[in-house]
Amino acid sequence: MSAVLQTAPRTDEAIVSIRGLTKTYANGFSALKGIDLDIRRGEIFALLGPNGAGKTTLISIVCGIVNASTGQVVADGFDNVADFRKARARIGLVPQELHTDAFETVWATCSFSRGLFGFKPDPAHIERVLRDLSLWDKRNDRIMTLSGGMKRRVLIAKALAHEPSILFLDEPTAGVDVELRHDMWNVVRKLRERGTTIILTTHYIEEAEEMADRVGVILKGEIILVEDKTTLMKKLGKRELALHLNEPLAAIPVALADLNLELQDSGSVLVYRFDAGGEATGISRLLNRLGGEGIGFHDLKTSETSLEEIFVSLVKERA
Amino acid sequence: MNWLAVAAIYKFEMSRWFRTLGQSIASPVISTSLYFIVFGAAIGARMGAIDGVTYGAFIIPGLMMLSILNESIGNASFGIYFPKWSGTIFEILSAPVSWGEMLLGYVGAATTKSVLLGALILVTARVFVPYEIAHPLWMLCFLLLTAASFSLFGFLIGIWADSWEKLQTVPLLVITPLTFLGGAFYSIDMLPSPWRELTFFNPVVYLISGFRWSFYGVSDVPVGYSVAAIAGFLVTCVLIARWMILSGYRLKR
Ligand SMILES: Nc1ncnc2c1ncn2[C@@H]1O[C@H](COP(=O)(O)OP(=O)(O)OP(=O)(O)O)[C@@H](O)[C@H]1O
Ligand SMILES: [Mg+2]
Numbered sequence: 001m002s003a004v005l006q007t008a009p010r011t012d013e014a015i016v017s018i019r020g021l022t023k024t025y026a027n028g029f030s031a032l033k034g035i036d037l038d039i040r041r042g043e044i045f046a047l048l049g050p051n052g053a054g055k056t057t058l059i060s061i062v063c064g065i066v067n068a069s070t071g072q073v074v075a076d077g078f079d080n081v082a083d084f085r086k087a088r089a090r091i092g093l094v095p096q097e098l099h100t101d102a103f104e105t106v107w108a109t110c111s112f113s114r115g116l117f118g119f120k121p122d123p124a125h126i127e128r129v130l131r132d133l134s135l136w137d138k139r140n141d142r143i144m145t146l147s148g149g150m151k152r153r154v155l156i157a158k159a160l161a162h163e164p165s166i167l168f169l170d171e172p173t174a175g176v177d178v179e180l181r182h183d184m185w186n187v188v189r190k191l192r193e194r195g196t197t198i199i200l201t202t203h204y205i206e207e208a209e210e211m212a213d214r215v216g217v218i219l220k221g222e223i224i225l226v227e228d229k230t231t232l233m234k235k236l237g238k239r240e241l242a243l244h245l246n247e248p249l250a251a252i253p254v255a256l257a258d259l260n261l262e263l264q265d266s267g268s269v270l271v272y273r274f275d276a277g278g279e280a281t282g283i284s285r286l287l288n289r290l291g292g293e294g295i296g297f298h299d300l301k302t303s304e305t306s307l308e309e310i311f312v313s314l315v316k317e318r319a
Numbered sequence: 320m321n322w323l324a325v326a327a328i329y330k331f332e333m334s335r336w337f338r339t340l341g342q343s344i345a346s347p348v349i350s351t352s353l354y355f356i357v358f359g360a361a362i363g364a365r366m367g368a369i370d371g372v373t374y375g376a377f378i379i380p381g382l383m384m385l386s387i388l389n390e391s392i393g394n395a396s397f398g399i400y401f402p403k404w405s406g407t408i409f410e411i412l413s414a415p416v417s418w419g420e421m422l423l424g425y426v427g428a429a430t431t432k433s434v435l436l437g438a439l440i441l442v443t444a445r446v447f448v449p450y451e452i453a454h455p456l457w458m459l460c461f462l463l464l465t466a467a468s469f470s471l472f473g474f475l476i477g478i479w480a481d482s483w484e485k486l487q488t489v490p491l492l493v494i495t496p497l498t499f500l501g502g503a504f505y506s507i508d509m510l511p512s513p514w515r516e517l518t519f520f521n522p523v524v525y526l527i528s529g530f531r532w533s534f535y536g537v538s539d540v541p542v543g544y545s546v547a548a549i550a551g552f553l554v555t556c557v558l559i560a561r562w563m564i565l566s567g568y569r570l571k572r
Contacts, residue, residue: 063413067572095409097406099410114327119323
């Protein structure tokens with residue numbers, strides 16, 4: 001059964017299934033208001049949301065760090081409370097905050113993590129993980145002598161020490177420079193290729209855009225959207241065609257008023273907006289009619305709305 | 320049973336101790352030596368024997384208990400409070416580790432340290448006073464039980480404490496007076512009437528008395544009471560720890 005799943009990594013089957021999850025903190029604050037969410041086996045799922053939306057709370061409950069008020073979490077078929085041993089052994093967590101044991105060496109802290117999760121020592125595995133994360137040279141260094149970005153990688157290495165099939169990354173690239181960020185993306189992609197399911201939260205939309213198969217948006221403790229990334233981009237994304245005109249226009253000609261046009265740069269650029277998902281873009285019709293009106297152009301550019309713009313507009317809508 | 324996790328926690332805690340071995344050992348050894356010099360040699364020379372035991376020898380079991388209690392509580396409370404404070408506790412909480420395994424790892428390590436320390440004090444005492452141990456097996460048994468139960472107690476304090484002040488004041492405010500008034504330096508019989516009866520409410524009296532009996536065969540209270548008292552204390556602490564870990568009291572939000 002599991003062999004079949006490994007050879008066919010991505011399926012629609014849920015590996016993490018969250019039902020009716022709520023969390024009210026001791027101070028009465030309701031951080032999660034009934035979350036239902038399925039994470040599919042083998043996917044990279046990006047959880048987006050503004051500060052305080054409840055991303056960390058949600059992850060913490062799944063990983064057993066925070067008690068849920070109500071609701072249920074099933075990880076790889078095991079209830080995370082009733083069957084906590086089996087559920088947790090499959091989950092790795094990289095927390096948002098850089099909590100590390102300052103006095104331990106990189107090697108010792110990774111070996112500790114593996115043992116803690118009930119796995120026999122496997123130096124070869126730890127070595128592979130450390131090499132993948134470019135930490136091999138630092139293996140005998142104490143964590144306190146490492147930079148912030150390296151500490152972040154140590155936390156990732158710790159989370160991977162027990163070969164989890166589900167990995168939670170809570171803002172893995174916060175405070176990490178561009179180069180390192182790309183390294184991390186590569187690590188995550190490699191993990192996915194090996195069949196690990198990855199759930200990451202991030203504030204960098206480009207990260208979700210770059211990496212995710214599906215995107216979920218959480219706002220004030222509620223999931224307001226879960227969508228295939230490409231579908232989402234199609235559905236909500238607008239594309240633009242910008243024409244750089246030979247002669248600036250004072251106004252859009254009346255004959256073209258039925259089209260979704262806008263003038264920019266004091267009339268020298270004509271912008272046409274159309275649905276990214278639509279079959280007929282209407283570009284050729286537009287160009288024909290421009291020709292008919294005697295409007296010439298010397299350059300054209302198309303662009304797509306980024307996930308970030310989609311996200312901002314979604315959040316604004318709900319706010 | 321996740322023995323590998325128990326081993327991981329135990330090893331982690333022991334290596335923390337060995338990293339600061341000089342410090343961990345020097346302070347209890349120095350302070351006990353001072354006690355022996357002042358009370359055992361200087362003052363003890365002018366004191367008569369108690370229950371047929373010289374004063375220097377008489378105070379050994381009490382002094383050992385004093386150190387073991389302090390070290391057990393200090394070690395175990397720090398062991399769990401520090402990861403709580405630094406945030407690294409997240410990993411323990413997210414691991415497939417049961418309450419019992421967590422206790423075995425943390426409290427087991429603290430107990431080991433205390434027992435080693437007790438042995439060290441016993442050796443140090445030899446330098447200052449000659450003594451004999453009448454019931455070595457019982458002595459070991461009391462040593463283990465006391466170290467384990469007070470390490471557990473320290474573990475509870477570590478979970479309960481939400482500031483460094485609380486972590487430090489509880490042992491200072493509660494344990495030190497109880498030990499000093501627990502008959503470390505005198506026999507309970509030497510106290511005048513109301514105090515003597517009151518003393519029997521002090522749990523440390525039972526510890527020290529039982530421990531002293533294992534050395535010299537004399538005790539303030541029947542040995543059975545001592546064993547029962549420690550065992551009862553141990554079980555109570557285990558039950559409280561179990562509740563704390565399962566409910567996430569001051570561990571989980
Ligand atoms: N221990 C706590 N007690 C009370 N409220 C809390 C506690 N922890 C978090 N909260 C509140 O719950 C809400 C969700 O917090 P959470 O950390 O899950 O947000 P987040 O989406 O991860 O935000 P960020 O992007 O800033 O990391 C916030 O309003 C926060 O103030
Ligand atoms: Mg967060």
